[in-house]
Amino acid sequence: MEKFLSATMLMPLLINQEFAEQLIDRFLKASDHQKQKIIEDASELNQKPIVQEFHFPTKATKTKNKLRHFEGYATATETVLGKAGFIKKEVEMEMSLIEDIEGRFEFILQCDEDSGYIVACKVTPELRGKGLFSTMVGAITRYCFNELGLSSVSGSARPPRDESQ
Amino acid sequence: MRERALQDQLQTGEEVILTRLHQLWLSQPYAVHSRVLGIDDEDGFALLSPKHLAGLPIDEIANLDKYHPKKEENSFVYLMEQKGAVA
Numbered sequence: 001m002e003k004f005l006s007a008t009m010l011m012p013l014l015i016n017q018e019f020a021e022q023l024i025d026r027f028l029k030a031s032d033h034q035k036q037k038i039i040e041d042a043s044e045l046n047q048k049p050i051v052q053e054f055h056f057p058t059k060a061t062k063t064k065n066k067l068r069h070f071e072g073y074a075t076a077t078e079t080v081l082g083k084a085g086f087i088k089k090e091v092e093m094e095m096s097l098i099e100d101i102e103g104r105f106e107f108i109l110q111c112d113e114d115s116g117y118i119v120a121c122k123v124t125p126e127l128r129g130k131g132l133f134s135t136m137v138g139a140i141t142r143y144c145f146n147e148l149g150l151s152s153v154s155g156s157a158r159p160p161r162d163e164s165q
Numbered sequence: 166m167r168e169r170a171l172q173d174q175l176q177t178g179e180e181v182i183l184t185r186l187h188q189l190w191l192s193q194p195y196a197v198h199s200r201v202l203g204i205d206d207e208d209g210f211a212l213l214s215p216k217h218l219a220g221l222p223i224d225e226i227a228n229l230d231k232y233h234p235k236k237e238e239n240s241f242v243y244l245m246e247q248k249g250a251v252a
Contacts, residue, residue, distance in 0.1 A: 137193045137212070145214040154199065154211040157187035 005035040013042040017081050026085070041079060041086040049076035049091050051119065054108065056097045063101065067143060070097040074110075074119070095119060098143060105136035109144070109153070116144050118155035184208070194239045197229060215248055 007024055014020035027038050056072035063069070073092050080089050099106040107121035118140065123132045144153040181198065183191070190196055190210045195218070199209025218226060218241065229241045237243055 133189060134193060137190075137196075141195060141212050144212070145216070151214045151217040152202070152211050154202075154204070154209060155190070156206060156208045157184060157190050157210060158208045159184075159186065 003032075003036075005032060005039065010039055010042055013039070013045060014081070017045065019081050019083050022083060023081060023085070042081075044079040044086075045081060047079070049078035049093065051076045051093075052090075054095065054097070056095075060099075065142070065147070066101050067139060068099040068101055070099070072097060074108075098139075100136075100139065104132050105139070107136065107140055109140075111144075111148060111150065114151050116148065116150050116153035118153060121155075182207075191233055192235050192239060194235075194244055195241070197233060201229070201232065215244065218245060219248070 007027055010024060010027055011020075014023065017023070023038065023042070027035055030038060051074045053075045054072065055074065056070040060068040061071045072095060074095050076091050076093055077088050078091055080087050093110055096109050096111070097106065098109065103124060104127055105121070105123045108119040110117045110119050121136060121140070123136055140153065144150045181200070187208055187210065191198060193212070195212045195215065196210050197213060199206045199211060202211055204211075223242075226241045226245055233241075
């Protein structure tokens with residue numbers, strides 16, 4: 001049975017979008033295949049940018065409390081809605097790579113004034129299964145709350161897209 | 166693989182299905198499900214600053230434990246008692 005694609009499915013995805021009306025016009029005139037693609041693209045509008053590549057210096061910016069800090073950035077793509085349609089826009093986001101000086105774990109954080117986001121984190125593969133996950137979380141909380149004074153740090157427990165990276 | 170965690174009913178009353186990795190994060194000190202903060206990310210979590218929690222009434226802190234069953238030493242009430250933030 002064919003899926004019925006209605007503009008009412010699209011509208012919640014276009015809240016606060018300047019060019020929503022133009023997109024809805026195009027949607028109404030589109031084929032089912034195009035409608036499906038429009039809904040897929042629109043669902044990416046309110047998502048966080050997708051990181052493509054990390055850029056960190058080879059030399060640590062500082063070492064403090066047994067953690068080595070590397071201040072850098074990530075290039076990422078985000079979907080935005082322009083007058084002519086969807087655009088994949090490249091953005092740069094400041095990030096910090098924090099490494100345990102004993103090499104047991106590392107994490108990458110993106111922070112603003114009050115909160116942080118754990119972009120990635122991992123226990124060194126050879127040391128997994130030794131109870132170091134809690135040690136890593138403790139290091140994240142101490143760094144975020146005691147050193148940076150953040151009120152929260154969030155993350156996603158989704159499995160990594162590519163473990164080799 | 167997702168597992169049904171019967172105790173993990175968040176404030177909406179909806180049953181929440183958690184992966185093992187998500188359960189591992191939520192078992193950590195100061196960790197809550199994203200939905201507690203009104204963020205609709207089924208795999209999301211957040212670690213809350215003890216300073217931030219110290220401003221919450223005891224009932225709310227106890228509620229966090231109700232929705233996030235953890236080992237006693239990682240429970241919100243225990244951690245806040247250790248910090249002298251709960252009467």
